[in-house]
Amino acid sequence: MLDINERFAMQILDRALHEDFGFEHRLWIYSSRHGVHCWICDQTARELQSSIRQAISGKDALKRVTLHSPLHPSLQHAREIILTEFDGYACLEQDFLVDDQPERWAAFKQHTDAMINSVTTTTKFRKAAYTTLIDEIMFEYCYSRFDANVTKGMNHLLKFPFSIHPKTGRVSIPIDLDSLKYFYPCKEGSVPKLNELCQQVEQLPKQNEQNEDGINEKIITK
Template identity: 30%
Template sequence: MPAVMDSDGSTMMRSEPVSCATDSSPTETPVPASLQSSSGPSASDMQYYYQYLYPFKTVFQWLNHSPKPGRDMSHRELAMAFRSGAYKRYNSYATAQEFKTQIQRANPDRFEIGAVYNKPPKDRDSILKTEMKPLEKEIVFDIDMDDYDAYRTCCSGANVCSRCWKFISVAMRIINVALVEDFGFEDFIWVFSGRRGAHCWVSDVRARVLNDFQRRQLLDYMNVLRQRNADKRLNLKRPYHPHLARSLELLKPFFVDVILREQDPWQNDETAAQSLLSGFHDKQLIELLKKHWKSDPGRSSEDKWNDIDVVASQIKHTSSLKKQDFFIRLRECKEDLVMATLYPKLDVEVTKQTIHLLKAPFCIHPATGNVCVPITEGFKPSDAPKLFVLEQEMEANGNNVEATSLEPYLKQFSTFVNALMKKEIFSKKRNREDDQDLEF
């Protein structure tokens, strides 16, 4: 029986698939139909992945903020979703080995991460529910490709390519700048959702301890674009908040390259009339542009965008003051259109509540078979390792995880976690020293 080196670096004997039985502590409840999947990796594929490839030790340390078992993990809720449609909440694990053993035994399609409570969630059935209080959890942001469907033309539905993935990359850039420059956060990582989105996990202590009201305030600051309606003018307040003014400057070059040139969403004249011209305030300008495009149909989105200024310059005004006001409002409408097409729209529910659960990094997407890996510089969805490819790589390289396509992502995540733990240990040591100084 060949030895297998697993993703945590320990050697184990490859054995028969582990049992699918689960422990009986929390009650299983039906999972929403939207979360169920009838295709993708098989149960035996998932057993193999959990047994030999999933980085349980590193994920445990990331959630625990320390290599030594502690409250941040022993009191942390994890939920499991099964291909049967069951959804098992309020699991918690005191050690990395228990975490690994129980996930392997249950063999879920995926598992999700929740809050740290004042008591171990697995004891929930033996205490009063009112005694269970969520204490902290990472701040999480979720962005999804379906929010850009009105403007992406290269793909549709669940399909994602390197071109439309730029929408997600640009959104991540905007959020990163705000997290660092506006909130001073440093310890965050982006994780591929497995199909067409990305999740940001902010692990700074200041972020983790925010209550629900504070999380909503942070969300309101970031989530300026509540609805991305292509047929309605955004009409943001002026002057722009400094965060929006900065975001606009970051988005402008991407608007030209991604929206106007690559996606070209307004080449169709009817679509342009509905979703481009609806962003402007002046009826005369709108009618003149429609007439212009009717005489020269099928102009590209970039041509149409340039036409706006050309046609606007031909409109006569009764006074210089009205002319100045017209062009100020025209500029503002164009700025709002840049924001409407590219500024990130966040999933409100994911961020605003401490108790909200979200899929763990390195889970397998049940429909695509993709590993939900950390997002590296220049990442695109096709880069994500697939489970069936990893199984082939393991068989071909003598069962060495380090020789698989998963290894660069494991290394990146491990580097992030190690840096986070060092910072936490240093912070706790400094706090102890400060307390000692106060005693004197």
């Protein structure tokens, strides 16, 4: 299965590319080692200038997450995606609270809620800071980032669909967004490898001979 952070990234970015930027033709590709790539095949995307491409990738993508309430609609959509699996991801896979992760994370959220409720209307700034605190932690760990150099440059080296990774030997194959939970790229047999493809090609003449022999036998018996 893909890393859950990659699944978050694919779902968040695909929604943003389609609904926020209007790109219709998007092809997600497994990199054949780590990560994924999205090929945007719209004519308008291919004609964009580098400055516009850079604006799409986001100039603040690598800075510390600071959110303001209410969230921008695009961030709100991303938050809804992250919420679906964040507790299990952060506490179990990322292990960012070390010991007793689920209990500590639940206690932290309860404490934050209590602080929000205890803040009076005269200290709205503090209340806003507490309100976005949980979201900032989730976005820091899970919000997707564009690769700015790949996004803005037309001459940047890209992972071509169906190319072979020189170290893993795996083929870069398309990914179905609706089946992300069932995609296990590191599981044996889930992604084609160059040596396996070569073996299949070598076996083709033998299989064809066997098929022809079988057809000839049927003709003779008839």
